[in-house]
Amino acid sequence: MRLWCLFRFALFRKQPIDAARYLERLSSRDFDPDRIYEANGPFPYSEKWLLCFSSGILDLVNKEWAGAVRFFETALEIETSAEVLNNLGIALREMGDYIGAENRFLQALKKFPGYADARDNLSGGKGGITFHPLRREASRSEY
Numbered sequence: 001m002r003l004w005c006l007f008r009f010a011l012f013r014k015q016p017i018d019a020a021r022y023l024e025r026l027s028s029r030d031f032d033p034d035r036i037y038e039a040n041g042p043f044p045y046s047e048k049w050l051l052c053f054s055s056g057i058l059d060l061v062n063k064e065w066a067g068a069v070r071f072f073e074t075a076l077e078i079e080t081s082a083e084v085l086n087n088l089g090i091a092l093r094e095m096g097d098y099i100g101a102e103n104r105f106l107q108a109l110k111k112f113p114g115y116a117d118a119r120d121n122l123s124g125g126k127g128g129i130t131f132h133p134l135r136r137e138a139s140r141s142e143y
Helices: 002-012 016-028 047-061 065-078 082-094 098-111 116-122
Strands: none
Touching (some): 047 065, 047 082, 082 098, 082 116
């Protein structure tokens, strides 16, 4: 779990090289693609889904659109989620597939109607990358 935190922190600090090193370490240790750290918590994602989602984000940051598309499509095969659909839409838009991008933003909004990143991207905004998995439970401020 510690390496996931370090990866997210490096991404937040805009240190993609460090973030890539953490992802490499995550995937080379005793990686269990089916392990879910928080099965009953706010982020019940398998390690493989997290790795695909995170690798796709890293490719988005590095403007490697085709790589991002591959990672996000693999994540969607594991589990359909609004944040992956949104980020896939960004990669498709950057590759010139505006219809495919719009469809992904609409799918993300259908899955999560209040999703600000997808709504912003659908209306032509830039920079609506979702860097963290969306919580599946209400935050403490929403109780």
